Amino acid sequence: SQTIHQWPATLVQPVGSPLSLECTVEGTSNPNLYWYRQAAGRGLQLLFYSVGIGQISSEVPQNLSASRPQDRQFILSSKKLLLSDSGFYLCALGASDNSPLHFGNGTRLTVT
Amino acid sequence: QKEVEQNSGPLSVPEGAIASLNCTYSDRGSQSFFWYRQYSGKSPELIMSIYSNGDKEDGRFTAQLNKASQYVSLLIRDSQPSDSATYLCAVLDTGRRALTFGSGTRLQVQP
Numbered sequence: 600s601q602t603i604h605q606w607p608a609t610l611v612q613p614v615g616s617p618l619s620l621e622c623t624v625e626g627t628s629n630p631n632l633y634w635y636r637q638a639a640g641r642g643l644q645l646l647f648y649s650v651g652i653g654q655i656s657s658e659v660p661q662n663l664s665a666s667r668p669q670d671r672q673f674i675l676s677s678k679k680l681l682l683s684d685s686g687f688y689l690c691a692l693g694a695s696d697n698s699p700l701h702f703g704n705g706t707r708l709t710v711t
Numbered sequence: 712q713k714e715v716e717q718n719s720g721p722l723s724v725p726e727g728a729i730a731s732l733n734c735t736y737s738d739r740g741s742q743s744f745f746w747y748r749q750y751s752g753k754s755p756e757l758i759m760s761i762y763s764n765g766d767k768e769d770g771r772f773t774a775q776l777n778k779a780s781q782y783v784s785l786l787i788r789d790s791q792p793s794d795s796a797t798y799l800c801a802v803l804d805t806g807r808r809a810l811t812f813g814s815g816t817r818l819q820v821q822p
Contacts, residue, residue: 631808642814643755643799650808658807689754697803699745700810702754 601626603703605690611709618677622690631693632673638686685710713738715802717813725821730787732816734800743803746785748796790820
């Protein structure tokens, strides 16, 4: 079965600090991978998606970036965090283009 | 901008009643639709997928799709307090190979 690992579960970072969130998946090969963000009390906003190694599509460029160095690894980064980057960051896996997404447990980021 | 609209609620129903959750979408070409449940502080979990017009039943859950009206609904029969959560409607955007989510409807089941 497919498993999505996300860490850390919670993170408190000061404004201007860097960020690196990692997502790894098991039980599948060549998956579509996604980063979503959910601000407090809001819906899910698509940030990035990837259909393969090194292939990244950006929805919200701003000060965030994503990389996919390996088939089952997806990384979300920032060089300098903003207060508005606070939220619940979710990595998701899609087995194929038409399949539903399955989410990891998420990382709750608070920028202070 | 493709949109998915849901009433934010809260929708309050007594235990044992039927809860009806509704969703409309803007992209007439959409073919795949999903309902997720999200408990407070947790990640969304998939509860139903529907791809064809009509009803699809899974236990106490029934998803209904009407592509002509661009409308998707979720019925929860015999609602339980454990069903209290936010329900997210999602539509597959084939152009982006990603799901577009509504903002969710908060359901409260009163014991």
